[in-house]
Amino acid sequence: MNLVFAAAPVVTIPVVSGDAFPVRRIYCVGQNYAAHAREMGSDSAREAPFFFTKPAQAILPNHAVMPYPPGTNDLQHEVELVVALGVGGRNIPLDQANAPIFGYAVGLDMTRRDVQQAAKAQGRPWDMSKGFDYSAPCAAITPVSQTGALDNGRIALKVNGATRQCGDIEDMIWKVPEIIHTLSQQVELFPGDLIFTGTPAGVGPVLKGDVVEATIVGLTVLTISIG
Numbered sequence: 001m002n003l004v005f006a007a008a009p010v011v012t013i014p015v016v017s018g019d020a021f022p023v024r025r026i027y028c029v030g031q032n033y034a035a036h037a038r039e040m041g042s043d044s045a046r047e048a049p050f051f052f053t054k055p056a057q058a059i060l061p062n063h064a065v066m067p068y069p070p071g072t073n074d075l076q077h078e079v080e081l082v083v084a085l086g087v088g089g090r091n092i093p094l095d096q097a098n099a100p101i102f103g104y105a106v107g108l109d110m111t112r113r114d115v116q117q118a119a120k121a122q123g124r125p126w127d128m129s130k131g132f133d134y135s136a137p138c139a140a141i142t143p144v145s146q147t148g149a150l151d152n153g154r155i156a157l158k159v160n161g162a163t164r165q166c167g168d169i170e171d172m173i174w175k176v177p178e179i180i181h182t183l184s185q186q187v188e189l190f191p192g193d194l195i196f197t198g199t200p201a202g203v204g205p206v207l208k209g210d211v212v213e214a215t216i217v218g219l220t221v222l223t224i225s226i227g
């Protein structure tokens with residue numbers, strides 16, 4: 001049976017070794033740092049983590065220009081630790097939940113904040129505020145074999161050289177193994193899945209021409225500009 005048109009190419013992210021990581025799904029955790037939850041108006045006392053998704057095609061490579069998206073006047077940055085899975089599974093036990101990790105990267109959960117606030121107010125889905133084109137910039141993946149399990153380290157973001165976000169990944173409300181354990185009870189995970197693990201405080205708007213630099217200790221720096 002012939003395909004009626006050519007299938008879309010597989011989205012990939014470079015691995016620091018020079019290999020390519022084929023992306024399957026992108027899962028994102030909401031409000032996973034207490035200070036950010038507060039700035040979003042939530043008083044997040046360790047409620048169960050909640051998830052949303054972006055399409056794999058939302059990945060934007062490092063050093064690219066992100067086109068300012070239509071339909072918003074408030075495009076905002078969220079720097080996040082990205083966990084890349086090399087193994088899948090269902091109902092992954094907590095004490096084995098670091099095992100599926102292939103590696104880590106620095107990512108941005110770019111957000112149409114005005115659209116998200118309206119969706120929240122109306123009880124509508126977040127897809128158009130979170131899962132739009134180019135909404136998931138991501139730098140190269142460093143294998144866990146080089147880093148060990150990452151459970152602490154500075155995470156920060158600068159816009160035009162000025163620090164906007166600064167935190168430590170040890171301040172996550174839900175740690176990476178807890179996220180994988182919980183998510184695997186809701187969906188079957190597969191190799192190629194990415195998890196954006198939430199952002200520290202200090203989110204804010206970017207404008208056309210801005211240069212955004214996102215860093216996590218030990219990982220490849222992510223730099224994009226807004227076009």
Ligand code: MN
Nearest residue numbers: 078109198199
């Ligand atoms: Mn986020």
